[in-house]
Amino acid sequence: MDNIKPREQIEKIEAYSPGTPVEEVQRQLGLTKVVKLASNENPFGYSPLAEQAMIEEVQKINMYPEVALPLLAGSLAEKLGVSREQLFFGNGSDEIIRLLTTTYINQSDEAVMADVTFPRYYTDVLIGGGTPITVPLVEGVHDLEGMLAAVRAKTKMVFVCNPNNPTGTVVGKEQLLHFIERIPSHVLIVIDEAYYEYVHSTDYLETVPLLDKYPNLIVLRTFSKIYGLAGLRVGYGLMNPELVQNLMRVKEPFNVNRMAQRAALASLNDDKFVAMTRERNEQGKRIYERTFSELGLPYFSSQANFVMVDVKRPAKIVYMDLLKRGVIVRPVGYPTTIRVTIGNEEEVETFVQALKML
Ligand SMILES: Cc1ncc(COP(=O)(O)O)c(C=O)c1O
Incomplete structure (x- = not known):
């Protein structure tokens, strides 16, 4: 298709790379239990x-x-x-x-x-x-x-x-x-x-x-x-x-x-659902922050439903190591940082345990 080129700007653009889907990790790594903490979705569902x-x-x-x-x-x-x-x-x-x-x-x-x-x-x-x-x-x-x-x-x-x-x-x-x-x-x-x-x-x-x-x-x-x-x-x-x-x-x-x-x-019309999500997100965030502090990993103070942490090792390697333990995170930002969505109580625990085992 050498004679049909896209507009010049389009060639500079990389296609969006979404958080890795759970099903893909299950298939490729033969895992049954996989938690996705890669796209800042609401782990408590919806109203x-x-x-x-x-x-x-x-x-x-x-x-x-x-x-x-x-x-x-x-x-x-x-x-x-x-x-x-x-x-x-x-x-x-x-x-x-x-x-x-x-x-x-x-x-x-x-x-x-x-x-x-x-x-x-x-x-x-x-x-x-x-x-x-x-x-x-x-x-x-x-x-x-x-x-x-x-x-x-x-x-x-x-x-x-x-x-x-x-x-x-x-x-x-x-x-x-x-x-x-x-x-x-x-x-x-x-x-x-x-x-x-x-x-x-x-x-x-x-x-x-x-x-x-x-x-x-x-x-x-x-x-x-x-x-x-x-x-x-x-x-x-x-x-x-x-x-x-x-x-x-x-x-x-x-x-x-x-x-x-x-x-x-x-x-x-469901303020209760919003308040519940907000509260449980705060609790999860406190567990992440405590864990990162214990492990000596610097992190940015977050006001959202995710935290970026410096894992002090190449982020892509840490991403792969966590993936093998059934946890999907996002290696974004800087060479040694990952972004982790704050999951529900079980997901938070799974991530924390996986991180401690690295
Ligand atoms: C900062 C920011 N803006 C916009 C969006 C897009 O959200 P939406 O699902 O409404 O398209 C996201 C999604 O992750 C986001 O993080």
Whole structure:
């Protein structure tokens, strides 16, 4: 196919490499018990209200879903104190990141982001034909001053992942506010809060109340993490209604399916499930932190449902050694760091025992 080449940017892009699936490890290593702590999924499942809603909705699956998501938009707008016009829903927040870059990035535009952070920003900017500009983290935290210094006339977008995947760290309240204030108005500020509901730190900026003041501010959230609906694919963005209108022009017509809409709506009514997940996640995190300290392994203080730890050995080797013991983690970040999702009680114990045996 030498005469049919993809666009130039596409050749620079690596296909997304997801967390290794449980079934693959079972097949390849002949293991029966395998725990996956590689994709920051919710180990406690999802709300029973979501299940009931999906059972009811399945009977309507022959019909296309509603495009404006009126029920979900209404309920979420009320919960968050925003107008429906400020809400945009995507097939996961992944899709919203892609739509933002497709809609706003021109060929010569740049987008500033951290290194290391969620890899889709980088890839989607490249796919859009723009240039990603990366600014290294400082001790696992976004270097907001460095990122601000990287903003210039060509900059169209900046990404702040807060809490940051894969380090789990958050940026300080004052620092982030000061950053938002100083970003020029021609630059879109995308704050990805996929792990918002897990945050316990009091030094964390509530960004939604700032939307009216900063029309270039976009906040991304998802039902994939604390709500446990990763397999359904539904996320949302909060932003100026004009930005929403532009994304509506570009999106696929029926991007959020019926089951996802109904399950997300039902999940919003289950504060108990969210509180239970938050609490058990904290308990698991404390066990991880205690174990890492006992083993003398440095880790970043996490506000999310995963922790990044320095295993002081090549991460790929540690990943393989843990795999042989039936635990799937993610060798990401730096040469000797792995990211481990906080599992349920049994999974946490399995990982801790496996790590101690290495
Ligand atoms: C920081 C961050 N943003 C976005 C996403 C994508 O989430 P979704 O399932 O809503 O597409 C993830 C998923 O892991 C993530 O970690």
